[in-house]
Amino acid sequence: MTSIRTRFAPSPTGFMHVGGVRTALFAWLIARQNGGVFILRIEDTDKVREVEGSITQIKDSLRWLGISWDEGIEVGGPHEPYLQSERLPIYKEWAQKLVDSGRAYADPYSQAELEGFRDKAKAAKRPFLYRDHRPIQPPVWDGSQPLRFKSDPKNYAWKDAVMGDLASGPEAIDDFILIKSDGFPTYNFCHIVDDALMGITHVLRSQEFISSTPKFLNLYEALEIEQPVLATLPYVMAIDGKKKLGKRDGAKDILEYGHEGYVPEAMMNFLATLGWNDGTEQEIFSVNELIKKFSLDRVQKSPARFDEQRLLWLNGQWIRRLALEDLYERATNFWPECAQQASEGAKKQVLALVQDRLKTLADLAVLSSYFFEEPTPNWTMIDDNKQLSKLSRDEHIALLRTSINELSSSKFDSESIQITLNRLLEITGQKPAILFSLIRLGVSWAPFSPALNDTISALGQHATLDRLQQAIDAA
Numbered sequence: 209m210t211s212i213r214t215r216f217a218p219s220p221t222g223f224m225h226v227g228g229v230r231t232a233l234f235a236w237l238i239a240r241q242n243g244g245v246f247i248l249r250i251e252d253t254d255k256v257r258e259v260e261g262s263i264t265q266i267k268d269s270l271r272w273l274g275i276s277w278d279e280g281i282e283v284g285g286p287h288e289p290y291l292q293s294e295r296l297p298i299y300k301e302w303a304q305k306l307v308d309s310g311r312a313y314a315d316p317y318s319q320a321e322l323e324g325f326r327d328k329a330k331a332a333k334r335p336f337l338y339r340d341h342r343p344i345q346p347p348v349w350d351g352s353q354p355l356r357f358k359s360d361p362k363n364y365a366w367k368d369a370v371m372g373d374l375a376s377g378p379e380a381i382d383d384f385i386l387i388k389s390d391g392f393p394t395y396n397f398c399h400i401v402d403d404a405l406m407g408i409t410h411v412l413r414s415q416e417f418i419s420s421t422p423k424f425l426n427l428y429e430a431l432e433i434e435q436p437v438l439a440t441l442p443y444v445m446a447i448d449g450k451k452k453l454g455k456r457d458g459a460k461d462i463l464e465y466g467h468e469g470y471v472p473e474a475m476m477n478f479l480a481t482l483g484w485n486d487g488t489e490q491e492i493f494s495v496n497e498l499i500k501k502f503s504l505d506r507v508q509k510s511p512a513r514f515d516e517q518r519l520l521w522l523n524g525q526w527i528r529r530l531a532l533e534d535l536y537e538r539a540t541n542f543w544p545e546c547a548q549q550a551s552e553g554a555k556k557q558v559l560a561l562v563q564d565r566l567k568t569l570a571d572l573a574v575l576s577s578y579f580f581e582e583p584t585p586n587w588t589m590i591d592d593n594k595q596l597s598k599l600s601r602d603e604h605i606a607l608l609r610t611s612i613n614e615l616s617s618s619k620f621d622s623e624s625i626q627i628t629l630n631r632l633l634e635i636t637g638q639k640p641a642i643l644f645s646l647i648r649l650g651v652s653w654a655p656f657s658p659a660l661n662d663t664i665s666a667l668g669q670h671a672t673l674d675r676l677q678q679a680i681d682a683a
């Protein structure tokens with residue numbers, strides 16, 4: 209059996225968003241699970257759409273996710289170059305083969321003449337087809353005219369590894385351009401040449417190319433190329449399911465998520481399960497599990513929906529699973545200003561406390577700042593709290609006083625504090641939702657915080673009592 213070779217072939221037209229990266233991930237998983245080769249090829253033959261800096265963005269995005277390529281730009285390989293604009297002589301040579309075998313011809317028509325043909329077809333209510341206007345004696349192709357494929361319209365039936373059995377009629381096939389008059393090949397032509405030369409066994413790409421597949425099949429035949437496995441990935445839709453998620457519709461640069469405190473494990477898990485599952489209820493997959501379990505026949509045929517809430521949930525799950533040392537490394541840029549001077553030990557203690565509460569690394573700022581700097585009392589937070597607003601200000605103050613009393617004679621490890629807190633419940637006859645919320649706000653003035661006993665143990669006795677007193681003073 210030939211070993212599996214897959215490729216990701218993006219055009220450098222801007223940043224990478226979830227849809228594009230998911231295609232890369234699936235192709236990479238197929239290669240990795242079979243000990244195959246994953247190739248990164250850049251399809252930069254449409255110079256008008258090119259956006260500067262995109263190639264760096266593409267590489268950075270794949271690297272951030274941990275998708276490594278074995279051949280391709282930067283790393284090289286046996287089929288160099290991997291940048292299509294540097295392969296023009298190769299396409300010319302293959303185009304010439306088609307000219308020589310009578311399967312390509314120079315298009316002699318001006319724009320105006322083509323318009324004329326189009327108008328005529330429209331008036332006759334016929335679809336416009338280039339192949340209805342093949343020149344009887346085409347000029348010699350000198351590179352100044354577009355070169356067109358002389359197609360062989362027919363029926364096709366083929367199997368798509370995701371979409372299943374597909375079929376098309378001759379109307380899907382026309383004389384498309386192989387080489388444009390600027391000397392650059394079209395995507396339709398050069399990706400086929402490159403996939404063949406690079407020995408690609410599995411072509412994974414997005415749904416937008418499915419209607420062109422009959423053309424590709426026709427060209428494989430003309431070039432006597434063996435057809436690779438074709439796998440069409442359905443679109444990723446916006447959450448409402450109505451619109452394809454695209455750069456123009458708010459799809460974000462994948463690297464943005466990293467800056468916002470998402471970890472790559474969560475993003476990879478999210479992307480892999482965007483339209484794929486392993487047939488069980490499992491939601492959390494490590495990269496090794498994905499490599500083991502991924503299969504094209506379990507990719508859904510219908511579009512996947514981009515649910516950012518699910519990504520957020522997965523991110524929290526993955527942050528929770530990180531070893532403290534690892535989390536500490538990743539959190540470097542997410543500490544609040546006031547933590548900059550704190551020792552590594554102090555930061556790690558706080559990190560261990562808040563780890564389970566972090567949905568993104570960026571939550572660290574809100575969740576940790578009160579450990580490093582005194583918060584300003586804000587009694588509106590108490591008034592806005594559903595439970596706490598049931599009590600009067602005097603009652604709040606009385607509860608805080610009793611708490612100060614008990615906590616001042618408590619030992620200050622987490623366990624002793626818990627015992628003291630439980631005793632406080634008995635003394636005051638209050639529910640935890642009232643008493644603990646009050647103390648929590650009194651020491652942190654933050655919307656949420658880790659377990660109360662751990663929080664105040666980390667703050668220490670002096671700061672805890674001091675803050676509770678300040679809360680009373682500010683009431």
Ligand code: GLU
Nearest residue numbers: 217218219251399412413
């Ligand atoms: N260059 C194409 C794109 O960026 C790639 C399609 C393919 O994978 O063949 O959409």
